[in-house]
Amino acid sequence: MAGASGGFLAGVNDPWLKPRLLRAVVAERLPQPGGAELPPVELASVLGAVRTHGLLTEGLPDRAPEDPKLAEAWRTAVDSWVERVVALVESDSAYSCWLGTCFLGVTFQECSNERFAESYSNWYEKILSNLQEPSCLQLVTVISCTSLSDLFVRLAKFLNLKKEASAFAGRVVEPVLRLLNENGLVADEAIDLLRTVIKLYPSSVNRHYNKVESAIVTKVMSTEVNIKPSEKFARTLALLPxxxxxxxxxxxxxxxxxxxxxxxxxxxxxxxxxxxxxxxxxxxxxxxxxxxxxxxxxxxxxxxxxxxxxxxxxxxxxxxxxxxxxxxxxxxxxxxxxxxxxxxxxxxxxxxxxxxxxxxxxxxxxxxxxxxxxxxxxxxxxxxxxxxxxxxxxxxxxxxxxxxxxxxxxxxxxxxxxxAKLPTLRTKAYSILQLLLTSMGIGTSLHLLEATVSNAIADLNDDGGSDMTIISTNPSKVTNESSSKIYSKKRKQEPQVQNSFVSGSEKAAISPRKRKGSSVQIASKGMTPETTGDARISTPLSVKITALETLEILLNVGGSLWTDHWRPEVDLLLINVAMSACDMGGSYKQKPSTFGGASILDLQLASLKALLASFLSSPYARPPYLAKGIELFTKGKLEIGTKLADFCSRALLALDVLTHPRALSLEKAVPVGSGLNYSARGKTVFGGGTCQISAYRDQPQAMEVEDMYDDWLASTKDDEPAETPMNGSAAGTSKAGTMLADGSQLNPIAEDPKINSLRITAAAQDAPASSKSDVTMVDTAAGEIVKPNTVDNSSSSNAVSAPVYTTNSDSQKHVIPSIPEQRRADEVSHLENRSPAVDAPSSKLGTSDEVSDVPVAALGFHQAPEGRSTSFAELFGSESGVDSESDDSVPDIVDGDPDSD
Amino acid sequence: MAPPPPKQLVLAASSADAGVAAWDLRTGAEEIRHRPCASRPRALASVADRFLAAAQAPPAGGNSGTVHFYHWDKPQVAVKSFPAEPIRALLADQEGSYLIGGGSNGNLFLWEVASGELLHTWHAHYRAVRCLALYDYLLVSGSEDGSVKVWDLITVLDEQSRLEAQTPYLYSFNQHALPVTDIACFLGAIAISSSEDRTCKIWSLSEGRMLRSIPFPSSIDSVALDPRSHVFYAGGRDGKIYVTAMGVDISSHGGDESSILGALDDQSKAVTSLASSTDGLVLVSGSEDGNVRVWDTRSQQVTRKFKHSQGPVTNVLIVAPKRVNLPPLHPLRKVCSANGEVEPRAVILPRPENDVPIHGNRTSIFMEHYLDELQKYGGSSMLFDSGLNTQNCAANQQGTEWRGRYLELQDLFVHEVLDQMPSSRNP
Structure with missing residues (x-):
């Protein structure tokens, strides 16, 4: 063979390389006992060489031909290595001893089984004598403990040596107990060694049980132990039984x-x-x-x-x-x-x-x-x-x-x-919710539903819903100005609605579109003036992330449970959080996060995961906001090489079944009642975003309308665009806009809500006929909202449904004769508290009903008693903001409308 | 070499006193027959595959209940318990922590297996409980009076929650006109109940309503689910096993008739019990003619036929027994212990999988760390003269410093929170 006689090697894989390298290491790089210290770089490189090349393994490649000369050469090389290392250990010089022990420890892991079985007892004695010598340098003691525990770990794999090993382990205990009282580093390694021994050879410690227990307990209860080592002691204490x-x-x-x-x-x-x-x-x-x-x-x-x-x-x-x-x-x-x-x-x-x-x-x-x-x-x-x-x-x-x-x-x-208000505690509390949900399943979600949803909403809501999308970008400034302009305009037009309170609160809700977090908080904390813009206190990302994870698990476990009460709100929240998290990526990146290294990327990932769970667990065949979600996933998929992209491609795969339903027989198990609404709405283009949620309230008739459901499925297959209006309310507005504008605007994804509303308004001008049909849809939706609410919670229904009535009664009173007079009175009183931004445009444009309806539809389902006001204000603010933009961008309509006076 | 697949047994019990027979599913050999045992339908339960529990049919005219426990490898009864009333339906949870029994007077019993304590008993139905099923910790019980009730065990087991709940049960379904014979639960909180009124009904446990009702040509005594959840099997009194779609094929616009896809038929007497294997390839049926049939679900043919006894087979199970070191079994108690006297016995079973391994390789890791540190501090020359202690001190100091910082931070937050609270109230 080429390498045998010191000639050229066949290459890096030539087995002859190893003995030669090892010989060189021993001869040239390992110091002699008592020799001078080596620079650490040199030591690191020796260590690296031994481990990367496996110089001590003496393992020939499997299929290599038997080569006694090679085996012999390698064996002598390792022999000389071991000899030198042992000589180092025995040396009087502390440095040599330390170095020798280190390399002996490495040898324990690396050497061949035969060699280990042959000489472990010899090595053990060498190291143990180091430990027992009281005058020994601390550093040597430390490394002796470490390499001894390596020895025991390796020894545990030799089942035939169990008895000897156990005896060895017993002998270690006493010296180790003595070391426990030494200072930090020594005690730290000693306790590790003790733990290894107890774990691997519990019976060997039996004799010393009382001593061990009292030594550990003393350490745990003593004052000078720092947190981290005391955890090690605690873990050892846990092993004692x-x-x-x-x-x-x-x-x-x-x-x-x-x-x-x-x-x-x-x-x-x-x-x-x-x-x-x-x-x-x-x-x-x-x-x-x-x-x-x-x-x-x-x-x-x-x-x-x-x-x-x-x-x-x-x-x-x-x-x-x-x-x-x-x-x-x-x-x-x-x-x-x-x-x-x-x-x-x-x-x-x-x-x-x-x-x-x-x-x-x-x-x-x-x-x-x-x-x-x-x-x-x-x-x-x-x-x-x-x-x-x-x-x-x-x-x-x-x-x-x-x-x-x-x-x-x-x-x-x-x-x-x-x-729990501190971020770390809240995070932990959430993780307990998660554990409970996963461990006990759907029954737990019955009990934890309210707590999870209300807390998560409170934590996630602080920086707003969809309006977060344009945080700290230039357009927002424009928006801000424009909306206040609009605001003053309206003040002129409708003086009777004005009072100081309304103006204050509405300003807070509408204008600060760039300061989302603060606006919502202000609204929820009792309408403070808008001066708090920069001093916003937002929930730390880590809390938000766990809140999202908890929601995800809740959706997975009990997503279909009592859906009426919480799903619409949670679905809306999740799409908004996901949208804002994805859009804000840039703005957040600059400042490093303060807690636990959680970054905006983690938030994005968590929000998208929760969003996927919300889609997959949706009780409706077509979850709301699906389109917007798919857009987010598709965008995320482009971030190649990140976890986000990984997840997004998986999410799209998972959603494939939803978007292109196969003729799976289980299909029938979804609430069939939805079919009615789908098929009805499939024909009205505008109804899309608005009455979707309310439609589902009516579920008792579920079983009777199976045919309708089939119809719908069939129509979807033939005519793909027919399903677009079903996608989400907030997102749906943009969809509806694109649908209407004309066939050329087929891009369903609009980046900026401003553009959406523009399109909607433009479309409204083009299509007055469809706006008619829309109004009737809204009407039925309103009727449906009222019914359940009066049963459940009359006070909330008033507050919630008022905007709908107002919009309708202003312009289309004749369409809804069924509304009781008393309700009308309600709505008048609500009118005073309402944003002019909402009802002014709606009174002008029939079509804008559908826009202003969005908050209504979403709000109709606020059943959770806590955290409601926040989201109300937020939704209200955000949506009315959309309106005002549309007004601003198409001022001629506003002026030309006769109804507003 | 992959380990051989665990041995699967087909168990069958009869209402005649013919014991519980166990056949090896692969070889077809009868392994063991546990005697005595005479069980009503749904009264045989494998407790997390660790042991077998069977509620006994009371002797004619008798009104006492008996539950037998059997170890897998011993034919005789291991432990006998005597509940307050005859148990018609018996069920164990997935981990084998609890046994749930439905009594012939309509009471439900919840026992803890580890101690035998009766954790709770409550009146559930007007008439006998015929069948039970669990989905997570939602218990579904079906009764002779035709009602199906869903219980949240967390609520049931907690006094305060019981008081707060409006109804003791989560849902109560009364759509079945005649006794409910069997219930099976599946993924997505879906339950299927069969009844003597010749229907099977599919329920959503999360929405609390009936999703579908499927009429059959005969009374259905037993249902079993295909693990893939797209079909279920319904064993009829007419001796046929109906393969039924969980949903309706959209392409066929017919009525509900279309959901019955086919039938397995071996000209037997009434099918009383069904069990489906975890891979969905094997279905086992017990019949009134005393035979146990093993079906290949793909070819829909009988692949094996075991003769159990002359009497009707009432229960079949497919189990893969785990022969673990069982702690001694405790008999099930007749009554609840007085409140708070005896603590429900929570135990930790030995589970090797949650063991934390100890890693070797520590010396080199230690050394690498150490050498890194040394390089940072510019060489080792001072280390072994006097430097050693400074090194240690440095580490210690760092620790103290970090702790100090942590405390400061914490302080900061406490103050922040304290400051915020009043400020949010009076801005």
Missing amino acids: SIRVSEDSWSLMIRRILIVVNNLLNDAFVGLEEEKNGHDIMLLLVPPGADPPPTLGDQVRPGANVHITKKFRVCTVPTISALMHCCSVMLTSYYPVQVNVPMRALVALIRRVLLVDGSLHKKLFPSTTSLHQELICFELPSLHSTFLDLLNATIKGMRSQLLPHGASIIRLVTEYFKI
Whole structure:
């Protein structure tokens, strides 16, 4: 062979390369024992060479011909490497010893099985003597621990050596326990080694059980441990029950931990909760009559010598969080036998902590001081975060057994959302919602629907709906000016509608189209003047992202549940959030996000995922806003090489079934009632965006109209454009516009709502006939809205339906004789509170009914009691903004309209 | 080599006391017969494939209930329980945590398997409960009085939620005119019920309404779903198994008749029970003539026929037994324990899949990190003289510093929130 005698190699894959390289490394690059230090770059390159080329593996390629000379050469090369490394370990020089141990550790992983089995005991002794030598340099101790744990991991793969390995493991325990008391870095590695040993050879630690437990508990409860290492200690503590495997040892451990934590909380929460809370939990943990289990770490007195102001921060909270982390690990990891979990105590403890909001309990205790309260409020977020993690682990660990406690956990989380205001806590609370939804399925969504929807809407709404699309771009400025111009114009025309309150609120709602977030917030917080433009407080992206993920899961799990109450609102919200997230990509990129590195890209992805879920789980055969959604997905697909593009192409694939329905027999399972409305509307071009949602309210007749449904399907097949009007209300306006304008404007996707409204208005002029039919459609839609609302919630129906009546009664009173007189009175009173921007154009243009209808249709379904005002204002503001734009761009119509006077 | 596919057993029980027979689905050999067992329809349940539970038909004139547990490999009864009333329908949830029984007086019982505790019992129907099905934690129960009710178990198990709920059940459907014989649930919260009124009805559990009603030429005693969910099988009293489309083919504009696509027919007596395999290729039917037939659903032919006994076969199941280390089984309790006395026993079963592996390779990772650090600090020369401690200190200091920053941040937010709250109220 070419490489055998030092000649040329056959190439990089020539096996002869390896012994030669290794020989060179040993001869030229490894220092002699006691030799000078090498620069770190050089060491890194040696390490790299050994690992990339696999110099120590002694593994010949499978199909290579047997070559004893090569094997021999390689073996001697590795021999010399090992010899040198061992010599380094034994050297007196600390540096050589350190280096030798490092490379020995590498050898453990890299060398061949035969070599390892042959010499592991020798190597073990070498390293162990390092560990046992008290004068040894810290750095050497650290690397010795690390390489020993590598040795044990490798050894665990040799099943025939189990006995020896176990004996070795037992010998390590004592020196390691001694190391635990050393400073940070050493203890850190020592605990890792101990964990490895317990995990792999639990029985070997049995002899030392008590010592190990007290050493770890002392560490966990001692003051000087930092957060991160103490988590390692906690994880090791969680492993302890596996040393003596029995049903009891596990339960005993978790009960002892809970007792300690409960007692710590007793001190902490004095005056902030009911006094007997702690006692009740104790009763659950130690049933009356039973002997209390031995206290965990009873000799440790955490923070005895620390000043009271520091005590809580430096010891109580870190100890609690470490112990709770230990519980979480115990709940979620494998244990060889079935064990009992003290669920009620666990849930009670979680409830106890999460419901403390820092406010004083009615009864004041002498020991409660404002300082105490302040200290606790200071630490409360981290406590909550710890217990949310515990709750998370409980749900994961208990799986189906959570069922009997399901309702109380659901109540707890729902209540907790009122307390959780900090972004991190909110994110965690959302993740618990997600877990609950996925673990217990559709039944949970019954209970969590309201909480999820209202919280998510509140979190996502703060920067508005569709109007967000043109944030901080130049056109928005124009819009702003134009809308205020319009506004003043209208003031002249309709003085009777004016009063100061309306003008203030409407300004806030209409004009600041570029300051979406603030406008909505203002509206929801009681109509403050519009000066707060720049000081907007928006929900951090991370919270929004989890809110979107939660909505996505809710839609997946219970998307078809009680759809009337929440789907229209959520669907609208999701399309708006997705649109704004995608459009704003540029503007957000400049400023780095503050929380957890979540970026606008993540928001885009999350919003598109939620949007897809909303489409796929839609109870309607053609989900609203489908067209707009497809546009977003198609655009996203162009971002080649990103996760977004990946997801978008998958989404389009998933939507394919929706857009081109195959003749699947399951098709029939969708509400057939929708067929009626589709087929009816297929003929009126304008009705598209507006009455869609309201149409679905009428579902009881579902079963009788199957034929209509078939008709519709057939017509769709023949005539693709017929389905365009069904796509969404907000998005649908643009569609309708393009449909009408003329055949040439076939591009269904319009980037700027301004253009849309322009088209609509232009189209309206061209097609007065279709506007007629539209009006009748609106009329029926209005009738349908009224019916259910009067049954459900009369007050909201008034507020909601008023705009519709106004628009109709202004111009088309004769069309709707069926509306009761009393309602008319209502609508008059509402007129005063309404935006002139909405009814002025509608009174002028019959067609604009359909535009102003959009908020109505969407609002008709606001059933959730919370978060409604926000979206109302937002929708109202945004849509009326569209109107005013259209007016502005076609001023001649406004002037020429006789009805407005 | 892929591991051999798990052995699948066909189980069958009869209303005559002929035990539970188990045949290997592949070889056709009878594996074991658990005795004694005489079960009414829908009273045989495999508890997460770990063991078998069968509610016994009461002896003539008797009014006591019995439930038997069997281990897979022992023919005799492992544990006998005596519920408060005879159990007509028995069901276990997917993870085998709970057993749900429907009594002959219309009561429902929910037991925890691990402890045998009766978690809750409630009156559900005016007459006997005939069949049960679960979708997530929605329980669907069908009764002799023709009603189908849907229960949310989370609500059912929680006292406060029960008080808050307007009705104890989530939905109550009364469209069936005669006793409901079988219920099956499927993806998308869809349930199918069969009845003696010669119809099957498809329900949407999320919308709470009937989607379709399909008339059949005879009473239907049993339904089974194809796992792909596009068809279901309905076993009729006339001995035929009707293959029925879940929806209606759009191309055919006929009436509902068209949803019956065909029938599997082997000239048997009434088909009493059906079971479909997870891959949808095999359908097992039990008949009143005492035979168990295994069908190939593609060719629609009988591929095997097992003789169970002279009496009618009432239950068939396809299971893949998991022979795991079972903790001792507890008998099911007759009554609920007094409130709060006994904690429902939540247990963690050993599940190797959630074990966290320990990774090797740490030395080199450690070394790489370390060398990186060294390079940053400009060489190692000082490290082994006096520098070692400074190195450690630096790390420590960094830790403290980070913690400090974290606390500051937290402080900031607390203040922000506190500041905001009044400001939002009085601007």
